[in-house]
Amino acid sequence: MYPVNRGMLRGMAHSRDDRARLIVDTLEDAFAPLMVADPVAFRGKYRTMASDPHAFFRGTACLFYADVTATEDPFCDERSGRIWIHGDLHVENFGTYLNSDGRLVFDVNDFDEAYLGRFTWDLQRFAASLALVGWQKALPEDDVRRLIGRYLRCYLAQVDAYRRSDDDDYALHLDNTDGPIRDALVSARLRRRADLLDGLTLVAGGTRAFRQDDSVRRLGKRERASVVAAFERYLESIPDEKRFDRALFYDLRDVVGKSGFGIGSAGLPAYNLLVEGYSQALDNDVVLSMKQANVPALSRFVDSAEMERYFEHEGHRTVVSQRALQVHTDPLLGYTDHDGVGYVVSELSPYEVDLDWSVLTEPDQILGVVDLLGCATAKIHCASDEDSEQDLVAFQVEEAIAEVLEGRRKELVAWVTDFALGYADRVREDHALFVAAFREGRIGVSAT
Numbered sequence: 001m002y003p004v005n006r007g008m009l010r011g012m013a014h015s016r017d018d019r020a021r022l023i024v025d026t027l028e029d030a031f032a033p034l035m036v037a038d039p040v041a042f043r044g045k046y047r048t049m050a051s052d053p054h055a056f057f058r059g060t061a062c063l064f065y066a067d068v069t070a071t072e073d074p075f076c077d078e079r080s081g082r083i084w085i086h087g088d089l090h091v092e093n094f095g096t097y098l099n100s101d102g103r104l105v106f107d108v109n110d111f112d113e114a115y116l117g118r119f120t121w122d123l124q125r126f127a128a129s130l131a132l133v134g135w136q137k138a139l140p141e142d143d144v145r146r147l148i149g150r151y152l153r154c155y156l157a158q159v160d161a162y163r164r165s166d167d168d169d170y171a172l173h174l175d176n177t178d179g180p181i182r183d184a185l186v187s188a189r190l191r192r193r194a195d196l197l198d199g200l201t202l203v204a205g206g207t208r209a210f211r212q213d214d215s216v217r218r219l220g221k222r223e224r225a226s227v228v229a230a231f232e233r234y235l236e237s238i239p240d241e242k243r244f245d246r247a248l249f250y251d252l253r254d255v256v257g258k259s260g261f262g263i264g265s266a267g268l269p270a271y272n273l274l275v276e277g278y279s280q281a282l283d284n285d286v287v288l289s290m291k292q293a294n295v296p297a298l299s300r301f302v303d304s305a306e307m308e309r310y311f312e313h314e315g316h317r318t319v320v321s322q323r324a325l326q327v328h329t330d331p332l333l334g335y336t337d338h339d340g341v342g343y344v345v346s347e348l349s350p351y352e353v354d355l356d357w358s359v360l361t362e363p364d365q366i367l368g369v370v371d372l373l374g375c376a377t378a379k380i381h382c383a384s385d386e387d388s389e390q391d392l393v394a395f396q397v398e399e400a401i402a403e404v405l406e407g408r409r410k411e412l413v414a415w416v417t418d419f420a421l422g423y424a425d426r427v428r429e430d431h432a433l434f435v436a437a438f439r440e441g442r443i444g445v446s447a448t
Contacts, residue, residue, distance in 0.1 A: 061297035079400035084384035087113030090129035099328035114321030127420035154374030234336035315342025
């Protein structure tokens with residue numbers, strides 16, 4: 001296995017018993033209320049995490065931040081240490097979406113963990129994820145180092161491109177990509193809204209409504225009225241420049257409770273809402289997801305007072321973060337509150353296609369992918385500064401990063417690469433400790 005860089009990872013518990021206790025305590029601190037609210041969902045989440053080390057890594061951003069916030073970072077100062085970061089950047093958090101300009105874009109997705117923090121944390125988390133995937137694909141260490149190095153150098157090259165240009169509208173799309181990323185964009189282009197609607201809804205008496213299956217539940221009168229009121233508040237959160245002026249567009253036709261979300265959303269209440277869409281034609285109806293926002297993992301380990309004062313609730317934080325990091329967001333993205341808790345509302349789009357890592361097996365094939373992912377990472381950092389609509393980051397991020405890395409870029413590449421290889425080793429050890437603790441019922445939910 002790759003050697004752990006003990007100097008960079010100091011502050012972490014080293015004995016197996018201490019480390020197992022840290023894993024259990026960190027997960028319980030992050031998820032205890034959700035485990036109590038929906039133990040079945042968390043049993044499913046933990047079984048998925050138990051399946052392999054990378055799945056465990058995906059589900060434990062809280063553990064990652066418990067570790068990295070306890071270690072030194074020689075590449076951050078007052079500015080580069082408080083930019084908008086994705087917060088959970090790993091190889092599977094990239095995919096396609098249809099932006100507000102009607103263009104299919106390949107970009108970072110899933111902004112539930114977005115927060116203010118060190119730019120290096122996104123780089124470290126992605127690089128560790130890439131090291132884990134490389135290990136699972138049995139790639140030699142030299143190849144893994146080469147892949148991480150390419151990702152970082154492309155990130156830095158795109159930061160430089162932002163410094164040279166006043167155009168903040170960089171994006172990966174059909175005209176400037178190739179290989180697996182362009183394949184994902186082409187696949188998204190071939191999808192149809194009608195197919196999504198047919199899978200989730202049915203038409204009876206000339207009216208569309210949600211299908212009834214095990215993943216949805218019908219609401220009682222009181223809950224439905226509360227959700228409808230939350231929907232009305234959500235409409236107020238859509239910026240004027242992104243609001244559709246068609247009177248029918250936001251008419252609510254049906255609403256159901258929803259379950260069965262992915263590894264990061266276990267236990268979080270959610271609803272699907274059916275709205276009229278662009279016209280009364282049934283094939284233009286739109287499905288919205290209204291999902292409770294979670295407390296971001298990073299906020300548990302840093303001073304969060306400034307963020308708490310700035311945002312109404314976690315739904316507000318998630319949406320403002322996504323708008324800052326993604327620039328041309330879904331025009332239906334917004335937030336609301338329900339039962340005193342923040343929710344995120346966005347379209348369930350048929351045009352979302354994730355990058356399929358299962359077909360990427362050769363280092364040279366992966367190189368072209370990580371080149372573009374490095375550029376995409378730089379884009380979310382550099383687009384989320386004083387030029388964006390939020391005012392928490394009131395400086396040019398690209399200048400702040402370039403300044404702190406002056407004459408030290410090779411040092412950064414070596415530092416992040418060594419961290420990634422060492423932390424991947426740590427994650428594989430942690431995964432085994434987690435599986436044992438879960439099987440023995442020591443993490444809040446039983447394994448059966």
